[in-house]
Amino acid sequence: MDSTEATAASRTWCNFETSRTILFIFGLIQSFSCSGIIFGFTAIASALKNIGQYSSLCSSTNSTSGTVHCANQDLRFSLLYTIGSSALFASFICHGIILDRIGPKIASCTGLTCISIGFYILSFSDSNGFDGYPEAFALIGAGGPGVHLSLFHLANLFREGIRGTMKSCLVGAFVMSAILFPLEGWLLEGVHANREYVFLVHASWLMLLALAGAFVWPIKRFQDGDKVYLRGFLLRYTIVPHSSIVENVEMPPQVTEDVVLEASKSEVISEYTSKSDGTQGDIDTQTDLGTESNARIPGTASNSLVNAPLLRQMRSKEYLLLFSFACIHVLRFNLYIGTFIQQIQYLEGKGNSSQTNVYTLALTLLLPFGALSIPLIGRIIDRYSLWHGFIFCNMLGMGYGITNVVPVLQVQFLSIIFISLHRMVLFAVLYSYTSATFGYANFGFLFGLMQLVAAVISLLVYPLASISDNQLGGNYMCVDLVMLAIMMPLWYFCPGQRPQGTASL
Missing domain, CATH: 1.20.1250.20 (MFS general substrate transporter like domains)
Structure with a gap:
């Protein structure tokens, strides 16, 4: 521990690992x-x-x-x-x-x-x-x-x-x-x-x-390598910036509404507090994330896009592939959820709805428990690469696509399990790849645009359902086969790049 960390740690009541864990748990509570x-x-x-x-x-x-x-x-x-x-x-x-x-x-x-x-x-x-x-x-x-x-x-x-x-x-x-x-x-x-x-x-x-x-x-996002130390109670903590740990250089003091930068010969500490006497400074997202690590991340095609200009990121091959991957899978997912009851009723037979409520309840309860795949997808991304994560997502997508076209009611329990796991894995790889490939400077806009367009494309669910109900007598097999077919190119045009020399799944 260098002098900067030692000074910060001396002012706190728990170490860095405990402090970041408490903040992370608080974030999970908010999200949940x-x-x-x-x-x-x-x-x-x-x-x-x-x-x-x-x-x-x-x-x-x-x-x-x-x-x-x-x-x-x-x-x-x-x-x-x-x-x-x-x-x-x-x-x-x-x-x-x-x-x-x-x-x-x-x-x-x-x-x-x-x-x-x-x-x-x-x-x-x-x-x-x-x-x-x-x-x-x-x-x-x-x-x-x-x-x-x-x-x-x-x-x-x-x-x-x-x-x-x-x-x-x-x-x-x-x-x-x-x-x-x-x-x-x-x-x-x-x-x-x-x-x-x-x-x-x-x-x-x-x-x-x-x-x-x-x-x-904090007002500004945590940068790569920052360390936090809780000070007395949860609403106040000290941040040791990564730049001060690496360079250990003297920096002039700067005061903002939520950030107090204290500089000394061997210390650069920023403190986020609940009270401040200063005035708010300029918020620049590019500066905020300018020190983000440029290390090559397995499964990403390049590190040159990290915090690059927005238009360059949007025009890149990496973003276009990710964009297509997200839109196709979100469309398939929304079609499955939006027509689930109709498909179950067709398999069950007209005039008999005794099992429809059972399958609907199973879908409602099992979808959230797709979170049980967290250890698995987390290990795939961390141990192997994001490319392997996308392949695993395709496997689950094909799993519920195949079981969904099987005209046997009991098989649909398998499709529910596959779709529950698939939704969790899909968003995990989308978030991880977006942040790893493009950084956090434009993370919100890039991901938001992707979701917005995917939602617009998902409006196709209504005409597809109308065709199945009115023209095909409620049989969704043709539509389901089309949905299964449009994801086939994703096996080849997969976001990311398979790292050389990595172990296969």
Whole structure:
């Protein structure tokens, strides 16, 4: 430990490893509390239906196997999910710009506040009175990416060999947050808890996390090799910049609203505090990340794109391949989720819906548990390369593609398992490759643009479903085979580059 670290460590109550772990866990708690909760919408929609929301739309019902279905009510909740999920994907680019130009503190707090307000509106909404459900689910969806994207710079606090696992954990928290809506649905239906209180508690918890994040998170992102030391309590900590450890040079003091740089002959320490007497300095994302490591990362084609100009990154072969990979897999995933009930009903046979609810429940519960693949995908990325991670993602994508075209109902349990693992692995490799190849200077915009276009392309789900329902008698096999075929080129045009001399899986 050099003099800079020794000085910082002497002012703290725990070491660097413990400090960064506490900050990382706090980030996981924030993400798990809300970031991807909209993907658990099916469960909360079922609960709201059963307690009478939008029941006034049911002038007529269809009953099969003892289950009452109201087409207009189902359509209204489908619209609410469309609003929420569209808001989530569309807001990626907005939060990405905030992250790139202002920093993680504002991005995180904006996202948490947005979702908290959504839950406050949800708690007071009633279809027979103040119908705030569209606005509530739009806010809940729109805030998620802000919380999620703002956490990936935490991986810079860890050594290169485990950063893939750390990023996978952050994606896992995003995926696992979808379990909260099923939990709240169970409270409403199983325990008969008061609907207003359930949503108010969630909203208040998120507001507390937003206030805590306003003190905890830095204005500027952590740089590669930075070390943090907690000082007395969680809301104050000291950062030892990587540049001061490597160069150990004297730098002039600079004061900003959230950063205090203290310089001495052998010490350059920046302190993020909850109070400051200074004025806010200029925030420059390129300067913020200018010292990021340029070491070659296995599975990335080049290190010349790290923090390069935005247009150069967007025009690069690496980004175009990543862009295509994401759009194809997101389209396939959304088609599967959006037509899951119709495909199960077709396999089960008309007039028999006894098993449809079982498979729907299985999908709702198993999707969040795709996070169990975190150790596996993290090890693949860290031990082998990102290229191997993309290949593994293709394997899972082909797995649910093949099982989905098998006209046997019981086989669909396998497709549910494959899709659950695939979603987790897909986002893990997308986030890891984007940050490793392009750096963090334009990370938010690049990933947000990719998600926005993928969401627009996913609008093809509706006409594809319409063709299957109206022209093919509800048989989705042709559409599923087309979806399986369009991913075949991804085996050859795979993002990244297989590292020379690395072990195969």
